[in-house]
Amino acid sequence: MKNYVIGLDYGTDSVRAVLVDSENGKELASDTYYYPRWKEQKYCNAAINQFRQHPLDHIEGLEKTIKGVVEKSGIDGQAVKGICIDTTGSSPIAVTKEGTPLAFIEGFEENPNAMMVLWKDHTAIKEANEINELAENWGGENYTKYEGGIYSSEWFWAKITHVIREDEKVKNAAYSWMEHCDLMTFMLIEDQDLQSFKRSRCAAGHKAMWHESWGGLPSEDFLNRLDPYLGELRRRLYNETYTSDEVAGNLSAKWAQKLGLSTNCVIAVGVFDAHSGAVGAKIDKHTLVRVMGTSTCDIIISSKENVGDKTVKGICGQVDGSVIPEMIGLEAGQSAFGDVLAWFKNVLSWPLDNLIYNSEILSEEQKEQLKAEAEKNFIRKLSEEAEKIDIFESLPIALDWINGRRTPDANQELKSAISNLSLGSKAPHIFKALINAICFGSKEIVNRFEEEGVKINSVIGIGGVARKSPFIMQTLANVLDMPIKVAASDEAPALGAAIYAAVAAGLYPNVIEASKTLGSDFEAEYLPKKEEVKVYAELMQEYKELGAFAEKSATRKISRQ
Numbered sequence: 001m002k003n004y005v006i007g008l009d010y011g012t013d014s015v016r017a018v019l020v021d022s023e024n025g026k027e028l029a030s031d032t033y034y035y036p037r038w039k040e041q042k043y044c045n046a047a048i049n050q051f052r053q054h055p056l057d058h059i060e061g062l063e064k065t066i067k068g069v070v071e072k073s074g075i076d077g078q079a080v081k082g083i084c085i086d087t088t089g090s091s092p093i094a095v096t097k098e099g100t101p102l103a104f105i106e107g108f109e110e111n112p113n114a115m116m117v118l119w120k121d122h123t124a125i126k127e128a129n130e131i132n133e134l135a136e137n138w139g140g141e142n143y144t145k146y147e148g149g150i151y152s153s154e155w156f157w158a159k160i161t162h163v164i165r166e167d168e169k170v171k172n173a174a175y176s177w178m179e180h181c182d183l184m185t186f187m188l189i190e191d192q193d194l195q196s197f198k199r200s201r202c203a204a205g206h207k208a209m210w211h212e213s214w215g216g217l218p219s220e221d222f223l224n225r226l227d228p229y230l231g232e233l234r235r236r237l238y239n240e241t242y243t244s245d246e247v248a249g250n251l252s253a254k255w256a257q258k259l260g261l262s263t264n265c266v267i268a269v270g271v272f273d274a275h276s277g278a279v280g281a282k283i284d285k286h287t288l289v290r291v292m293g294t295s296t297c298d299i300i301i302s303s304k305e306n307v308g309d310k311t312v313k314g315i316c317g318q319v320d321g322s323v324i325p326e327m328i329g330l331e332a333g334q335s336a337f338g339d340v341l342a343w344f345k346n347v348l349s350w351p352l353d354n355l356i357y358n359s360e361i362l363s364e365e366q367k368e369q370l371k372a373e374a375e376k377n378f379i380r381k382l383s384e385e386a387e388k389i390d391i392f393e394s395l396p397i398a399l400d401w402i403n404g405r406r407t408p409d410a411n412q413e414l415k416s417a418i419s420n421l422s423l424g425s426k427a428p429h430i431f432k433a434l435i436n437a438i439c440f441g442s443k444e445i446v447n448r449f450e451e452e453g454v455k456i457n458s459v460i461g462i463g464g465v466a467r468k469s470p471f472i473m474q475t476l477a478n479v480l481d482m483p484i485k486v487a488a489s490d491e492a493p494a495l496g497a498a499i500y501a502a503v504a505a506g507l508y509p510n511v512i513e514a515s516k517t518l519g520s521d522f523e524a525e526y527l528p529k530k531e532e533v534k535v536y537a538e539l540m541q542e543y544k545e546l547g548a549f550a551e552k553s554a555t556r557k558i559s560r561q
Contacts, residue, residue, distance in 0.1 A: 007497030010087040017065035018494040025518035031068030033061035043112040049122035052115035077260040082501030084268035086276035087180040090207035094174035113167040124162035128153040148315040152410040156208040179203040181270030189249030201241040205319030243321040244271040245503040268504035280496030282519035292465040314408035332407035385428035396433040400441040408448040439479040462492040477526040489520035
């Protein structure tokens, strides 16, 4: 009998399952579920950067997609030997002593603070600033040093601190908190004990200031100085963490029956999507893997000998085993990548949404046809027109900080800006400027790694943007002045999760060997065009100057407040 594994990838808008033949890496079936409550933007308030998700979206998606891939492939569910779950992060949620999300408890069903606090939620800027100030000045260990030296509002402790200060009921009812990847893994296993449950090394190390050198999470003393609740919470969390090639538990009888699988199926320790995607793309030393979607995550691995005691400044953490066990995983990223272009699309769509689609002249059928046509061709047409613009033509200069800045040097209080506009600046000109901006932001990340002594020889792109936009990928190759390969798999993070599952199930001896067989091939390569590299370098300088101005203006504004 053949053996199979499943990777489950929770993204911002949807969850995707991939069923993989463990012998050759063939992706036999995939299935996607879009979160219905999230689609309605329930529990969200974009005006204050509040983005929350109901765990029912995730549970319903798990059942639908896993059943979907088993049914589509026609395999015997008993042959599925392992499942691994990757998610966005940091995306914590309050739970009871039994590990039940607070959103399922009476009285909290519609409370945004009882929902999962999505990675892109930036309501905790004030709390992140407090953590940074305390870490720098309290006189003890600086717990941010393996997090790039700056703690972000996107991360575990800042988000929890914000929620419990804002909502006394949630504070009193929340026994503990779990990262999204831990929660979904915990829900699937048979022996559910919150205290002994194997938490993700990836999540804890990159977002919760966990490090083996100080015995796990930050000290109770440090956390008490932020809020006494956090000191109490630490005792209800964990000290040990685990890499995703390890078994968290076996599939429970309840879920085995529901999904048509076997209780012999192992559930691997959870992981974050970018780190999983890097494994799915066959990451190697000195290779930067860019997971390019609504935001980006940039992953590099290095040997412990190469990194030594060095801490890389301004990134999103360096963690032993977060990508490949026994190697250091380094993470960076942009808070907005595809989201920058989505924002511009929404701005341009306002007249359509408010004038055309609401017109009484058109029939409902005509409106739906127009909507479908616009959705299909909007970005494509802008890209085609932007690509026609001569590189030497005067262009606006834009910043990619539409949702703050993640790397280098996290600062979620920063805003985007556009300069050099003129009467000749049409929509394609602005669109091209925004594409340049997201590529310049990428270059800043590469520069920071190289300034800190982390060597990069090649770049791999994965995700929707990498596969669907040759224009963006060619621009990125020109800006980075590096060749970029694109992974062929539509589902590299889910494929990476399946690779972890195969190792946890004992089908391969380690992640490196498994990724060689099961990892994605490459479908395209973009080479920098030397005649354009110099021009982009000059535009990059203008990007830096605008960034310095915007950052200085933001600092003045904060000081006045």
